[in-house]
Amino acid sequence: xxxxWPAPERHDLGEWVLRAADGVTQxxxxxxxxxxxxxxxxxxxxxxxxxxxRRLPLIFQVADTPANTGLNQLxxxxxxxxxxxxxxxxxxxxxxxxxxxxxxxxxxxxPSEEWLHLWWSVDGRGGRQEREAxxxxxxxxxxxxxxxxxxxxxxxxxxxxxxxxxxxGIYCMATSPAHRRRGYATGVLQALLSAGNxxxxxxxxxxxxxxxxxxxxxxQQAGFKGAGRYLYRQERPRRALTGC
Numbered sequence: 311x312x313x314x315w316p317a318p319e320r321h322d323l324g325e326w327v328l329r330a331a332d333g334v335t336q337x338x339x340x341x342x343x344x345x346x347x348x349x350x351x352x353x354x355x356x357x358x359x360x361x362x363x364r365r366l367p368l369i370f371q372v373a374d375t376p377a378n379t380g381l382n383q384l385x386x387x388x389x390x391x392x393x394x395x396x397x398x399x400x401x402x403x404x405x406x407x408x409x410x411x412x413x414x415x416x417x418x419x420x421p422s423e424e425w426l427h428l429w430w431s432v433d434g435r436g437g438r439q440e441r442e443a444x445x446x447x448x449x450x451x452x453x454x455x456x457x458x459x460x461x462x463x464x465x466x467x468x469x470x471x472x473x474x475x476x477x478x479g480i481y482c483m484a485t486s487p488a489h490r491r492r493g494y495a496t497g498v499l500q501a502l503l504s505a506g507n508x509x510x511x512x513x514x515x516x517x518x519x520x521x522x523x524x525x526x527x528x529x530q531q532a533g534f535k536g537a538g539r540y541l542y543r544q545e546r547p548r549r550a551l552t553g554c
Contacts, residue, residue: 311398311517312342314472314479316450318443321360326353328360334436334443336394336542340369343381350384358545368545373538382543390543395520399534402513403506415501418455421448421470425457428465432484448482454505456498460489467494471502471511478506480516483525499532 317329317338325345331338347353361368370385372378418425430441452473460466466489472479480502485495506514516534518525 311479311515313474314451314453314481315447318446318450319364323347323353323356326357328357330361330364330366331447332440332443333366334440334447336369337371338447339366340371340542342371343378346377346380350381354384354388367547370543371540372543373540375538385543389546391546393542393544395541396517396539397520397526397536398515398517398538398540399526399529400513400515400537401533401535403511414458415497416457416459417501417505418457421445421455422457424465425455425468428457428486429468429482429484432486433482454502454509456501456505458494458498458501460494466492467498469495469498469502471506473506473509473511476510476512478502478511478514480514483516495528496532499528503532 312327312329315335315337317331319330321328325343325347327342327344329338329340329342333339341357358368370381370390372381372385421429426441426445430444434441434444448470454471454473456469456471457465458467465486467485468482469480469484470482472481480499483495483498503514514534515537516529518529520539
């Protein structure tokens, strides 16, 4: 997952990896606690200084595992919020019963301007600078980009398959508001799975927020099952002093 969404700026503390990308997406601007820190208080202070110099909030991406119990206790004591609970879903390669081979979806080796425009219009936050930072993240890992069009040739839905070793990660699934509930997302997903199978991908994973029941249903129908979860822990903004 870290390789599939690579932050352009990284600092390795040993057990923790600090990541920054000009504030574009929580994932690329958060601490990855790869292993439990031997000196968590010292690591926390160093992480706080690193993000402060970049004028970014201190955010942790914390997997729901027993190994992170101590870290969560530390962050609770420091008043870090809990937000954006995210499910990790996975499935093996191979065709999925009930889903015929998809046609009419373009598979690209890099994000075209049409692809990027549709995805950013649905999921993006910010202007041209932030969009270019997002493009750098997307192209920092080998991948395939699916684009579905409607009968008039208008881009309707997109998705990305990050290729990491023998695995493939489904990212950036987005459908324009005018084309929703018409099967375009299903077509994009099946096209990416088929493209991954053709490139000998052995297994697939994806990330979906726990609150997004519609997306979870789509992925379950495609054979994905729960494989874990994580959430973001963010430092509360310090209140400015007022008065004399």
